[in-house]
Amino acid sequence: MAVPKKRTGARKQATRRSHWKAIKPATTKCSHCGATVLAHTVCTECGYYKGKAVSIKSADYVAEEVKPKKKTSTKKATKKAEAKVETPVEEVKAEETKAESEEKTEE
Numbered sequence: 001m002a003v004p005k006k007r008t009g010a011r012k013q014a015t016r017r018s019h020w021k022a023i024k025p026a027t028t029k030c031s032h033c034g035a036t037v038l039a040h041t042v043c044t045e046c047g048y049y050k051g052k053a054v055s056i057k058s059a060d061y062v063a064e065e066v067k068p069k070k071k072t073s074t075k076k077a078t079k080k081a082e083a084k085v086e087t088p089v090e091e092v093k094a095e096e097t098k099a100e101s102e103e104k105t106e107e
């Protein structure tokens with residue numbers, strides 16, 4: 001680790017720190033209501049962004065429908081779907097036959 005050879009004087013330190021400044025945040029006017037808004041952010045007054053109602057705050061807001069997840073491959077998905085459909089039917093038939101046989105034995 002580098003070690004300073006001499007102590008930094010007050011003048012040198014002050015000169016360096018003279019460039020430390022607070023930056024004014026970039027603001028724009030809202031296209032919907034005209035309020036002063038931080039750039040690239042949703043308007044806190046009306047909830048609009050780029051002319052669209054984005055926030056729940058705006059009265060015109062309509063929630064977007066959640067899209068179903070994409071299926072990885074159509075062939076595999078259809079095969080799986082067929083398998084799922086086939087197995088329950090067979091099980092139901094087997095159960096029905098069992099139930100019928102049990103009824104017969106009771107009589």
Ligand SMILES: [Zn+2]
Pocket residue numbers: 030031032033034035043044045046047048
């Ligand atoms: Zn606005």
